[in-house]
Amino acid sequence: MARATRKIEILHAASKIVSERGIFNLTLEATAIEAGVSKGGLLYHFPSKEALVKGMVDHLAENYRDKIAASVAESTKEKGKWIQSYADVTFNNPYPNKEMHAGLLAAKAVNSDLLDPIRDLYNEWQTKIEQDGIDPVKATIIRLATDGIWLSELFDIHHLGEERKEEVYVKLKNWIDE
Amino acid sequence: MARATRKIEILHAASKIVSERGIFNLTLEATAIEAGVSKGGLLYHFPSKEALVKGMVDHLAENYRDKIAASVAESTKEKGKWIQSYADVTFNNPYPNKEMHAGLLAAKAVNSDLLDPIRDLYNEWQTKIEQDGIDPVKATIIRLATDGIWLSELFDIHHLGEERKEEVYVKLKNWIDE
DNA sequence: GAAAAAAAACCGTCCAGGTAGTATAGTAAA
DNA sequence: TTTACTATACTACCTGGACGGTTTTTTTTC
DSSP states (O other): OOOOOHHHHHHHHHHHHHHHOOGOOHHHHHHHHHHHHHHHHHHHHSSSSSHHHHHHHHHHHHHHHHHHHHHHHHHOOOHHHHHHHHHHHHHOOHHHHHHHHHHHHHHHHHOOGGHHHHHHHHHHHHHHHHHHHSSSHHHHHHHEHHHHHHHHHTTTTTOOOOHOOOOOOOHHHHHHOO | OTTTTHHHHHHHHHHHHHHHGGGGGGGGHHHHHHTTOHHHHHHHOOOSSSHHHHHHHHHHHHHHHHHHHHHHOOOOOOSHHHHHHHHHHHHOOOOHHHHHHHHHHHHEEEEGGGGHHHHHHHEEEEHHHSSSSHHHHHHHHHHHHHHHHHHHHHTTOOOOOOOOHHHHHHHHHEEEEE
16 A cells, blocks of 8 residues: 555645635646646546545544544543533634535535535434433534534634634533533 | 516526535526526626626525514514524525525635625624624524524534424523523 | 566546637517 | 517637556565
């Protein structure tokens, strides 16, 4: 194995293009150039554009799952560790979120079915969050609010100031332990 | 055919295509066919694809603004009528939301600057929501949670069951008046 | 442990099909 | 006369993917 990283490099390149230049600029050639590989080389790893986008989504879903799981494993809380971890990771990790944004947009554009791994992820989390020792409705609201932050970052629609964002974060956190 | 409606029909057709077939199928020809107009006719109203997408966003921003404003005007509440209206409209109006989804995705794909009218809208609402007689952090959380519903509908990621959605809605509503 | 064979990783060009936008000539109604 | 279109043809360009190579790495054989 020359290096399993080549595939990953290509996926990062693709995400970068979507983030910085938009989905219409995600072409095979542009991705190849960004990744420093030839078009043929790219097609060796991902035999079609759809395969490339599928690769993006699968990869980020796995990453995100691990990230949350690691945070949960570290937690010493008795109740609400899942929702706490979900909020922590989303509020404090701009980087994987950016890849997530790119992956979601690309998948939505190319073929909605490619979003299935994300759907699975959400279903898993929602189940965990609802069975985590706190009121499931409350937990769901916290999840939704966290997703709301996400939506505004995805479209750059309305950035809460850092201060207000922090206030929201603290209030949600306290609410978990109430 | 009535005059002013043609442009709007074209915009609806464009939204429909984005919703049902994805952004890559939003071509000038497909839009013209869907709207029952010739390609030349479409280009008469919208001289470029970007102009078309701009039309989509401008139109839906205006619509949404009116919708919320109407709900606020109807409200008899003293406090929290803005956040209440925002939640009401978003939770209970699947239709304009669909157009919003299409417009957001199209604008994000074609040219992020086209999202400016939506940004203005959000800034206006956020200001109103924070100056509406209730704790601004609480109000912001409710807004975010409402946006969270939106996110999951946009990507069809995780549909809360109707029951849970209703529970969330009720809890948020009660929280406003607390 | 070196040579040979096989597999994996990668290159770069070519092409058919599609798309935005232009051009033009004409029609119908207000 | 202007506005609001229809219909068709055309251009200039881009893109996905096929294809036939080449190089690098791994495995097998002697």
